Amino acid sequence: MRTSFVWAGAIALGIAGPALAQSTLEAVKAKGFVQCGVNTGLAGFSQPDSRGVWRGIDVDLCRAVAAAVFGDASKVRFTPLTAQQRFTALQSGEVDVLSRNTTWTITRDTSLGLNFVGVNFYDGQGFMVHRKLNVKSAKQLNGATICVQPGTTTELNLADYFRANRMTFKPVVIEKLEEVLNAYFAGRCDVFTTDVSGLVSVRGSRAPNPADHVILPEVISKEPLGPAVRHGDDRWFDVVKWSLFAMIEAEEMGLTSKNIDKALESKDPAVQRFVGATGDIGKMLGLDNRWAFNIVKQVGNYGESFEANLAPLGFERGLNQLWTKGGILYAPPIR
């Protein structure tokens, strides 16, 4: 029996070895599309529109990666994931990129085996309450029943906040966004908590009557939301990271999907490098030299994505404005 185990181990190593030698970038190129994990439905971030086309800033990041790798933003498939499924889906290789309004924390970056490529939305956690309860501040929530989704930083911040303020609450923890919102709207909970962006999004898109719900002024946490990839594949990490930075850098350079064609003849050396007219930045990434041009041409820059997806829901740029305009969005130089 023991010898058969050793034999089994030897075979297992032999088979496991070569299968893993292939990098994610090669695997993605070989299968012909990027598999992207997104939210099951959060307006402005990732949600199918009336024609079944996925829309949102998280979805645009996925398209940007496809544009960079294939020169075709449509070569992407979406896997809708709940908060609880998302990390296992990425760890197990079911998705290549996780772009699902996910907060960057040290635990996730280390022991969960993820690498966050950057931040595509700076957010913070807030509370939404039924207006008829007449609550003005989160400090008045002692004893409240609070609806929350499991497996989120929200769930942990909530416990921390109430502990720190010596208040108690009753959580109602339901995995599916639809179900947890139904419970809140039906009055099962006094409060619904998630990132402020999520509150604005669901109040505008899901509430039977948005005016019946108040978002309290307190923001109780930092929630930098960003795309993530698996540990241990730096090439792929670079591709996704610079796809995000290219969208931010394009906005800073004033390059949009409308004017990028003209930029091909630009005399500005930084623009020439960006669109791939000079230099070989694309090759450094293992991509076509037009990678950034394709992202901006087919998906748009960060500002265009924000205007198309988040502005209609009433989002302000706020922190998510370029550093040159009073926000904290800042991409390292593409050179």
Place this chain on the structure above:
Amino acid sequence: MRRGLIAQAALVAALALVLGWLWQNAAHNLETRKIASGFAFLWREAGFEIGETGGLAYSAADSYLRALAIGLANTFRVAAIGIVFATVLGALLGLARLAPNWLLAKLAAAYVEFVRNVPLVVQLFFWYALISENLPGPREALQPLPGVYLSNRGIFFPLPGSAPQLAGFNFTGGASLSPEFAALLAGLITYTAAFIAEIVRAGILSVRRGQLDAARSLGMTRRQALRHVVLPQALRAIVPPMTSQYLNLVKNSSLAVAIGYPDLVSIANTTINQTGQAIEGIAIIMAVYLTVSLAISAFMNWYNRRVALKGLRA
């Protein structure tokens, strides 16, 4: 005989090979992706609150181990109460299907056919929506009995020395049943009872008609004949399939996740998500359900031996 042995040994070896390969593969992948492994996380602070703890002490400062124990206790609570009531309701329904009263028999038959042919998770959503959407908020709670309050926060009833009182957002004091617990329990009981009813009916039908007639001719009433002649024999046919229904009920309680009751699976899912240790988390869930199921089987087998005909043990 020898060939049989060799074939079996080959099968075991093949199985061991596959398991070994899977194990090796997983270990290697975890290592290359630098994903944490091992069970040390169980002693770390969980950091999340649990909606109902069944009277056990728990706070976000407790460990994952304690959180999982609370989840297990919640699973036990709903499963134990569910098994008792499902058995009673199922037996009554089974008897009702055989009752001489035509209307009663048809109603019981309609119930069984309807309930066992609709997926349980749909029924759970129905019960949950019924409770959370139809009942008023705590400030407008219904008061069916003095001191008992019915609202979409659950049922609050008084205990000696402690009566529920509306304070701020909700009632405090007394004892309560949450909507999630009530919906899950109602769903499990009504669903499982439909299957149990059929088992009871089949068991009773397996006792020959002549037995009942003979008992009646001895001067027993119908009730006495059922109690002393038919049921003891029917139990032999009823007990073994009943075991699987009890196991089903325990395993079906894991659908609690869908309506937000904090059972073992719900807590384990959150733990997996926070620690990223899916393999360990799933292993814990599997080990627990296996242990519980084997324990129920062992008990039911013991009981079956007691009611079985002596000397006829298979």
